[in-house]
Amino acid sequence: MSDTIVSAAHAAPASGTAVTPAGPETASLPMTKALNAGLRKAMQDNPKVLLMGEDIGPLGGVFRVTEGLYAEFGDKRVLDTPLAESGIIGTAIGLALRGFRPVCEIQFDGFVFPGFDQITSQLSRMRNRHEGQVIMPVVIRIPYGGHIGSIEHHQESPEAYFAHTPGLRVVSPSNPHDAYWMMQEAIASDDPIIFFEPKSRYWPKGEVNLGTSGAPLHASRVVRTGTDVTVLGHGAMVSVLLQAAELAAAEGISIEVIDLRSISPVDYGPILASVEKTGHLVVAQEAHGFVSVGSEIAATVMEKAFYLLEAPVLRVSGFDTPFPPAAVETHFLPSPDRVLEAVDRALAY
Amino acid sequence: MSATPNASPTVQLLSPAGVFAPSEAAAEFLPYLDRLTEADHRRFYRDMVVIRRFDKEAANLQRQGQLALWVPSHGQEAAQVGSAYAARPQDHIFPSYREHVVGMIRGLDLVDILRMLRGVTLGGWTPEDHGNFHLYTLVLASQTLHATGYAMGMQLDGSTATGNPETDQAVIVYYGDGASSQGDANEALVFAASYQTPQVFFLQNNHWAISVPVTRQSRTPLYLRAGGFGIPGTQVDGNDVLASYAVTAKHLDDARAGKGPALIEALTYRVGAHTTADDPTKYRDPDELAYWVARDPIVRFRAYLQGLGVEQEFLDAVDEEAEDNAADVRRRALEIHSPEKNVIFDNVYAEPHPRVQEQEAWLGRYEASFEGGDA
Numbered sequence: 137m138s139d140t141i142v143s144a145a146h147a148a149p150a151s152g153t154a155v156t157p158a159g160p161e162t163a164s165l166p167m168t169k170a171l172n173a174g175l176r177k178a179m180q181d182n183p184k185v186l187l188m189g190e191d192i193g194p195l196g197g198v199f200r201v202t203e204g205l206y207a208e209f210g211d212k213r214v215l216d217t218p219l220a221e222s223g224i225i226g227t228a229i230g231l232a233l234r235g236f237r238p239v240c241e242i243q244f245d246g247f248v249f250p251g252f253d254q255i256t257s258q259l260s261r262m263r264n265r266h267e268g269q270v271i272m273p274v275v276i277r278i279p280y281g282g283h284i285g286s287i288e289h290h291q292e293s294p295e296a297y298f299a300h301t302p303g304l305r306v307v308s309p310s311n312p313h314d315a316y317w318m319m320q321e322a323i324a325s326d327d328p329i330i331f332f333e334p335k336s337r338y339w340p341k342g343e344v345n346l347g348t349s350g351a352p353l354h355a356s357r358v359v360r361t362g363t364d365v366t367v368l369g370h371g372a373m374v375s376v377l378l379q380a381a382e383l384a385a386a387e388g389i390s391i392e393v394i395d396l397r398s399i400s401p402v403d404y405g406p407i408l409a410s411v412e413k414t415g416h417l418v419v420a421q422e423a424h425g426f427v428s429v430g431s432e433i434a435a436t437v438m439e440k441a442f443y444l445l446e447a448p449v450l451r452v453s454g455f456d457t458p459f460p461p462a463a464v465e466t467h468f469l470p471s472p473d474r475v476l477e478a479v480d481r482a483l484a485y
Numbered sequence: 486m487s488a489t490p491n492a493s494p495t496v497q498l499l500s501p502a503g504v505f506a507p508s509e510a511a512a513e514f515l516p517y518l519d520r521l522t523e524a525d526h527r528r529f530y531r532d533m534v535v536i537r538r539f540d541k542e543a544a545n546l547q548r549q550g551q552l553a554l555w556v557p558s559h560g561q562e563a564a565q566v567g568s569a570y571a572a573r574p575q576d577h578i579f580p581s582y583r584e585h586v587v588g589m590i591r592g593l594d595l596v597d598i599l600r601m602l603r604g605v606t607l608g609g610w611t612p613e614d615h616g617n618f619h620l621y622t623l624v625l626a627s628q629t630l631h632a633t634g635y636a637m638g639m640q641l642d643g644s645t646a647t648g649n650p651e652t653d654q655a656v657i658v659y660y661g662d663g664a665s666s667q668g669d670a671n672e673a674l675v676f677a678a679s680y681q682t683p684q685v686f687f688l689q690n691n692h693w694a695i696s697v698p699v700t701r702q703s704r705t706p707l708y709l710r711a712g713g714f715g716i717p718g719t720q721v722d723g724n725d726v727l728a729s730y731a732v733t734a735k736h737l738d739d740a741r742a743g744k745g746p747a748l749i750e751a752l753t754y755r756v757g758a759h760t761t762a763d764d765p766t767k768y769r770d771p772d773e774l775a776y777w778v779a780r781d782p783i784v785r786f787r788a789y790l791q792g793l794g795v796e797q798e799f800l801d802a803v804d805e806e807a808e809d810n811a812a813d814v815r816r817r818a819l820e821i822h823s824p825e826k827n828v829i830f831d832n833v834y835a836e837p838h839p840r841v842q843e844q845e846a847w848l849g850r851y852e853a854s855f856e857g858g859d860a
Contacts, residue, residue: 186641218676220668220672220675222630222668222669223672223673223675223676225630226627226629226633226672227630227631227633227634227673227676228634230631231635231641233619234634234635234639234642253624253627254630254669257627258622258631263832263833263834264832264833265607265608266608266611267608267611267828267832268832271835302833325835326835327834327836400840401838
């Protein structure tokens with residue numbers, strides 16, 4: 137499988153600045169601070185990197201991901217923009233044509249759609265339309281997903297729309313370490329990247345290795361080994377899958393958990409290797425299941441590994457309804473138990 | 486249209502009959518005419534005639550099945566030629582998709598425009614090698630935001646408002662009365678005003694968005710919208726090449742000097758169809774067409790030049806050059822070769838992408854499987 141293509145830019149830490157051996161190699165950070173540190177590092181390393189978005193300046197963003205960067209880099213590097221998402225993306229395209237590397241913050245998942253046309257009709261195609269004469273190093277950060285009890289348009293998982301669009305790359309870290317490194321790697325990429333940040337995972341702390349990334353941007357990764365069933369997901373779903381694996385272990389079922397990390401392209405290498413071992417795959421996501429990332433992975437794994445499978449690939453998803461009022465979101469969002477229900481069905485085949 | 490020229494808010498220098506008779510609104514723009522030499526006047530005329538003949542040839546090519554589509558610019562030559570010559574070499578131009586002569590003035594081979602309309606490329610040229618004339622954008626008003634972002638970049642990298650008019654840069658973006666209703670056009674004006682970008686919005690009001698008249702787009706003259714965004718707005722007779730030049734020269738100068746963006750509404754008329762797929766006889770009043778044909782920009786400027794004593798030999802030579810150019814374009818358009826299938830996969834991404842690579846390899850294997858067969 138020619139699944140994991142690693143460019144030189146991704147094979148090593150994004151900057152040439154070596155971490156001094158005497159300095160701290162690791163830090164315990166919440167994802168917001170890890171993203172902040174990743175942005176700061178990218179801005180220090182390359183003066184063409186600039187941030188744009190609503191409320192990202194003195195306030196530091198509604199989630200404080202850009203906190204302190206305005207004071208440190210000034211209003212020519214951190215641009216509080218007018219309140220217009222198409223305007224943010226469209227002007228970022230112009231800035232990229234001019235040689236800048238804009239990182240755009242979309243305030244919430246449900247607010248990306250006013251900028252959807254500029255992303256899908258313009259940003260994604262600029263290089264292709266220019267026959268390779270330009271690069272489009274634009275990162276669009278989107279806090280996404282449920283579990284935070286918020287109001288309409290604030291808990292959605294729209295990643296499939298972007299994964300469907302040629303010319304875009306789509307990634308989502310599940311933990312602070314990946315957030316720190318994937319942010320820098322995304323900014324270093326010459327392609328446009330939709331960077332989905334699982335906002336329910338913004339606050340739990342995690343160990344960040346400041347010295348080495350450990351995986352290229354588009355690599356999927358086994359985060360818990362097991363032998364009976366493979367479960368995979370991205371973003372906030374990974375912590376749900378790990379909880380499910382823990383519960384299953386108590387019942388004697390060994391679950392292998394894969395963190396997808398990259399939604400487009402998908403790195404099928406670790407997935408197929410895992411399925412070869414377990415013979416069972418459950419794909420989980422908060423997003424609606426119909427025409428989803430999970431559907432795509434299920435179809436591809438069945439094409440590539442039909443004879444390795446002992447059961448159909450099963451999907452666990454949000455329902456094909458609007459994200460509901462927060463009071464009932466726990467019924468909508470895949471829980472560890474819903475994942476285990478699918479695991480049981482897979483094993484019962 | 487019913488107002489007498491001198492009382493109108495429209496900047497006009499030449500009457501429809503080609504007489505130099507500046508309107509009141511033209512006063513502040515008159516000094517910019519001093520920059521023009523007689524050679525410039527001749528070049529304006531020549532370019533307008535050459536592009537109109539090209540336009541006719543391209544429409545013929547489409548009718549003969551040689552182009553997928555053609556987008557006529559007939560009637561809008563003065564607005565485009567005047568504004569294009571007001572840009573300096575260091576400026577950047579973001580067109581919509583009807584600004585063929587602007588591209589020509591910036592050094593673009595007109596056949597490159599036909600390549601896109603012949604279906605062999607989605608773009609057609611490299612802006613930096615063609616006078617900073619950026620690619621056509623087919624989703625209306627999308628390019629207004631790209632232009633504004635580009636102009637923001639000029640500010641951020643210190644390439645404008647240094648006080649040196651020889652090097653200070655600005656952006657001019659073209660769009661139309663239909664596109665003025667798009668959200669993007671309005672967001673671009675908000676961003677431009679907010680950041681005070683070095684930028685001119687050049688709105689060609691050709692009165693029709695395919696079949697829908699400008700009255701459906703706006704209840705107010707479009708240049709007045711500028712005031713709502715907090716930037717200067719000027720309405721110019723877009724069929725007057727000198728007025729189009731002078732107004733654009735002033736606003737681009739101001740933009741380069743750090744005085745911020747401006748909106749120009751050029752009143753003109755789409756004499757032809759929207760595209761070769763359109764039939765304006767289904768929705769347009771013949772009297773309206775006749776009104777505008779009587780205000781033809783080329784006829785007007787020819788009369789002006791003749792009044793200045795330009796010899797008939799020059800006018801005849803221009804006609805001959807236009808014929809020659811059209812024949813040359815036709816010959817070379819027919820020689821445009823189709824690309825290989827690899828263009829499907831090339832340049833979708835800058836960095837290697839496994840899915841695209843796998844699909845390209847698959848198509849190669851699949852098509853090779855027919856070689857030597859009875860297909």
